[in-house]
Amino acid sequence: MDKSIVIDETNSKSSKINYSTIISKLSPYAGLVLSIVVFQILTGGKLLTISNLQSLTNQVIITALVAIGAVYVFGIGCFDMSLGSLVCLGSVVGGMVAIATGNIFFAFLVCMIIPIAAGIIKGIFASYVEVPFFIFTIVLGMVINAFVLVILGKETTLYLENAVTPIKTFNFTEMTVINVLVLGGFYLLCLFLFNYTGLGIRVKMLGGNYDAAKQTGMNITKIKITAFLVSALGVGLAAFLILIRVRTVGYSTAVSTGNDVMVALVLGGMPISGGPRTKISAGIIGAATITVLNSGLAIMGLSTGTIQICRGIVFLAVVLVASFSYRTKMLPR
Amino acid sequence: MSKELIFEARQLTKHFGPTVALNKVDFKVYKGQITGLIGENGSGKSTITSIAAGMQPATEGEMFFQGQSHKPSSMIEGAKTGIGMIVQEQGTVSGLTVAQNIFLGEENKFRTMGIIHASKMNKAAKEALDAIGFTGVDPSRSIDSLNMQDRKLVEIAKVIYNKPDMLVVDETTTALSQQGRTIIYDIMKRMREENKAVVFISHDLQELMDTCDTLTVLRDGNLITTLEKDQMKEETIKKHMVGREMKGDYYRSDYDGTIDPQVVLDIDNITTGTGLLKNFSLKVHKGEILGIGGLSDCGMHELGKAIFGEEKILRGKVTHITSGDQITTAREALDHSMGYVSKNRDKEALVLTASIQDNILSAGIDKIANKLGVIIPKNRKAYVNKQVQELSIKCASVEQNVQYLSGGNKQKVVFGKWIGRDCDILILDCPTRGVDIGVKAAMYQLIYRMKQQGKTIIMISEELPELIGMSDRLIIIKNGQLSGEFARSEVLNENMIIDVMI
Ligand SMILES: Nc1ncnc2c1ncn2[C@@H]1O[C@H](COP(=O)(O)OP(=O)(O)OP(=O)(O)O)[C@@H](O)[C@H]1O
Numbered sequence: 015m016d017k018s019i020v021i022d023e024t025n026s027k028s029s030k031i032n033y034s035t036i037i038s039k040l041s042p043y044a045g046l047v048l049s050i051v052v053f054q055i056l057t058g059g060k061l062l063t064i065s066n067l068q069s070l071t072n073q074v075i076i077t078a079l080v081a082i083g084a085v086y087v088f089g090i091g092c093f094d095m096s097l098g099s100l101v102c103l104g105s106v107v108g109g110m111v112a113i114a115t116g117n118i119f120f121a122f123l124v125c126m127i128i129p130i131a132a133g134i135i136k137g138i139f140a141s142y143v144e145v146p147f148f149i150f151t152i153v154l155g156m157v158i159n160a161f162v163l164v165i166l167g168k169e170t171t172l173y174l175e176n177a178v179t180p181i182k183t184f185n186f187t188e189m190t191v192i193n194v195l196v197l198g199g200f201y202l203l204c205l206f207l208f209n210y211t212g213l214g215i216r217v218k219m220l221g222g223n224y225d226a227a228k229q230t231g232m233n234i235t236k237i238k239i240t241a242f243l244v245s246a247l248g249v250g251l252a253a254f255l256i257l258i259r260v261r262t263v264g265y266s267t268a269v270s271t272g273n274d275v276m277v278a279l280v281l282g283g284m285p286i287s288g289g290p291r292t293k294i295s296a297g298i299i300g301a302a303t304i305t306v307l308n309s310g311l312a313i314m315g316l317s318t319g320t321i322q323i324c325r326g327i328v329f330l331a332v333v334l335v336a337s338f339s340y341r342t343k344m345l346p347r
Numbered sequence: 348m349s350k351e352l353i354f355e356a357r358q359l360t361k362h363f364g365p366t367v368a369l370n371k372v373d374f375k376v377y378k379g380q381i382t383g384l385i386g387e388n389g390s391g392k393s394t395i396t397s398i399a400a401g402m403q404p405a406t407e408g409e410m411f412f413q414g415q416s417h418k419p420s421s422m423i424e425g426a427k428t429g430i431g432m433i434v435q436e437q438g439t440v441s442g443l444t445v446a447q448n449i450f451l452g453e454e455n456k457f458r459t460m461g462i463i464h465a466s467k468m469n470k471a472a473k474e475a476l477d478a479i480g481f482t483g484v485d486p487s488r489s490i491d492s493l494n495m496q497d498r499k500l501v502e503i504a505k506v507i508y509n510k511p512d513m514l515v516v517d518e519t520t521t522a523l524s525q526q527g528r529t530i531i532y533d534i535m536k537r538m539r540e541e542n543k544a545v546v547f548i549s550h551d552l553q554e555l556m557d558t559c560d561t562l563t564v565l566r567d568g569n570l571i572t573t574l575e576k577d578q579m580k581e582e583t584i585k586k587h588m589v590g591r592e593m594k595g596d597y598y599r600s601d602y603d604g605t606i607d608p609q610v611v612l613d614i615d616n617i618t619t620g621t622g623l624l625k626n627f628s629l630k631v632h633k634g635e636i637l638g639i640g641g642l643s644d645c646g647m648h649e650l651g652k653a654i655f656g657e658e659k660i661l662r663g664k665v666t667h668i669t670s671g672d673q674i675t676t677a678r679e680a681l682d683h684s685m686g687y688v689s690k691n692r693d694k695e696a697l698v699l700t701a702s703i704q705d706n707i708l709s710a711g712i713d714k715i716a717n718k719l720g721v722i723i724p725k726n727r728k729a730y731v732n733k734q735v736q737e738l739s740i741k742c743a744s745v746e747q748n749v750q751y752l753s754g755g756n757k758q759k760v761v762f763g764k765w766i767g768r769d770c771d772i773l774i775l776d777c778p779t780r781g782v783d784i785g786v787k788a789a790m791y792q793l794i795y796r797m798k799q800q801g802k803t804i805i806m807i808s809e810e811l812p813e814l815i816g817m818s819d820r821l822i823i824i825k826n827g828q829l830s831g832e833f834a835r836s837e838v839l840n841e842n843m844i845i846d847v848m849i
């Protein structure tokens with residue numbers, strides 16, 4: 015055919031820019047900037063003080079690690095509610111190993127192995143069992159929480175100080191270097207896997223239309239398990255970083271992480287149901303926004319309950335707006 | 348006889364972002380006439396009719412219906428003023444019964460004291476189905492248990508039940524077999540006799556010339572001309588459609604039907620889960636274009652799926668001869684270099700909310716990744732652009748979601764997705780559905796080229812001319828059994844085939 019060039023390059027690059035796509039791409043960033051500005055004002059400048067910035071960074075790192083990995087899992091349409099509990103389990107068992115052996119490397123291994131094992135189980139479950147996946151993860155989360163209580167026994171908190179041989183304490187600078195390296199490395203890894211291997215497209219397709227993905231001959235079990243493994247890496251790294259930074263872990267470690275991650279993904283601009291609009295940046299941008307939100311509300315002196323309510327409202331608002339703008343575009347033709 | 352205007356669009360314009368789907372179109376529809384609408388994929392046919400039916404608003408311009416200014420805000424409002432539309436894509440809702448689909452949004456008719464009377468609704472649904480001559484389906488059945496053709500017929504019954512004064516039939520016939528088409532033709536003729544109006548969109552020139560009183564041609568959002576019955580000639584229409592003379596072969600021009608003795612696929616005595624195929628056997632040879640035809644529920648679509656491992660096989664097996672392996676899942680089929688273009692485009696072949704690029708890539712990512720599994724953006728882009736250009740996919744950019752493409756362009760994406768993979772055995776179920784003649788010709792040439800490269804093509808189709816025009820060997824299935832086999836020949840014609848089909 016001689017009329018072969020049909021991609022209208024001139025059109026897409028012309029002055030008639032497609033505003034709606036640009037707006038939807040930029041809105042997560044705008045949301046982050048907006049929440050920083052708003053809370054900086056509301057807290058009378060207390061949000062961005064040196065000391066609060068330090069604690070903000072520490073929190074962002076944890077939420078972001080879990081959220082970036084979770085992008086894969088939520089991307090394939092698996093609603094995972096067990097992430098927070100797994101961070102807790104990882105750091106508690108890791109802490110126990112650290113105390114018993116005095117070896118930080120063993121602790122690291124344990125922090126990683128636990129979520130990885132759980133990830134494989136989740137992947138198999140998601141592939142073969144016909145129970146809605148989120149129910150499974152709710153139950154899994156509850157079982158893990160109970161398990162943590164059981165293994166902790168009478169002591170509710172573990173202190174790394176009690177280790178058989180002393181475990182190195184990292185000062186602020188060292189901790190910052192570790193944080194940046196771990197988060198940066200993990201982010202790049204996830205970005206690479208998503209955009210420069212077949213995994214990203216497969217995740218998007220699987221989340222977007224299961225039947226079509228299956229008919230494209232994808233190895234669905236493999237994709238699911240891979241997604242859970244990537245997510246497990248994030249969980250494991252988060253568990254380990256909490257352990258070496260806070261040095262005290264217990265039942266309530268990372269209690270709000272699971273919820274924060276879900277809100278983060280939505281605030282980061284990806285649909286909570288996954289599919290083609292899945293993107294890695296949602297994990298990191300969303301984690302920053304939710305952390306600012308949490309911190310700002312806390313500085314303003316709101317109670318934990320009130321903070322929860324506020325977060326719930328933000329979450330619902332974002333989901334509503336997203337699904338609304340999505341629906342109007344879906345015209346039957 | 349003076350013609351009485353029923354619908355008029357004046358300077359109708361529609362923009363989608365940078366895309367101009369309609370450009371100041373003046374379109375008239377008269378009572379007692381079947382007005383044909385033709386144009387290349389993406390020329391604006393669905394857009395103009397869906398604006399008339401109230402599915403979406405125009406950017407600019409006015410419409411008049413029955414002499415009144417017409418500005419419907421929804422399809423329901425459009426239906427109330429008297430415009431009914433049978434849409435191009437699937438218009439039924441999953442998870443409901445046939446009757447619930449027919450009376451979707453009108454349940455109140457059957458409500459007494461808050462309770463919906465299912466039996467009353469089913470009875471009314473039965474009447475609606477009978478009215479279009481579609482008997483033999485129980486209205487209380489789930490819509491999901493129906494095949495595509497029957498779902499379409501349910502949709503037609505729903506539209507006709509509201510007694511529209513103007514009926515739009517958007518590219519419906521390509522999804523239907525002869526029986527379904529006859530139903531639609533009868534409805535259109537009846538409407539004409541009742542002095543009502545029909546707008547009929549199709550890519551089948553013959554069908555349009557046979558049924559339409561006038562034929563309006565759109566090209567790139569512009570109304571090019573309206574032809575009267577005596578002006579309708581194939582050459583003229585084509586010229587107006589594409590804006591130049593069309594040259595070259597349409598189907599393949601040779602009649603060499605020699606078949607390589609080497610068998611690549613052995614379908615051995617299979618019975619499928621839906622029971623549509625019974626003890627069916629077939630050997631597929633290397634490098635042949637094997638055409639498969641029959642009525643829509645004869646089992647041919649299930650056969651395609653079964654070969655690709657996507658249909659439950661109760662007894663028997665499908666064997667890939669070269670490797671000796673049995674094919675039971677789509678995964679295995681893919682590993683044996685097989686590909687499958689599903690007839691059910693929106694549900695099984697595309698991820699509508701994903702971009703053109705991702706959809707095309709989804710079947711071929713392993714092909715463009717290097718040994719370490721890494722995909723270089725340049726290769727990815729080249730792979731996608733090749734398909735887009737080869738098939739003239741009309742889009743604003745490859746990052747556009749496929750859901751915003753015109754029907755024919757969506758089909759091209761599906762085709763490109765599998766062609767790009769370079770499969771050895773390609774199963775095509777209605778591959779040219781809704782595709783305009785220009786691109787159809789390109790697809791046929793592609794298929795022929797693949798054959799010449801030694802690839803095997805299994806082409807399942809509702810269109811007999813296409814089967815006759817392309818196949819080396821044509822088999823006809825009836826009630827799940829082989830009922831006829833034809834070798835490629837110049838004398839083969841539709842009547843010979845229909846004889847063994849029905
Ligand atoms: N919702 C939408 N968003 C963006 N672009 C759209 C949308 N709907 C249609 N278009 C574009 O408008 C143009 C006209 O589309 P339309 O569906 O009317 O074509 P058509 O003539 O019906 O083609 P076909 O024969 O393939 O059905 C196409 O370029 C299409 O990509």
Ligand SMILES: [Mg+2]
Binds near residue numbers: 393394517518754
């Ligand atoms: Mg159309």
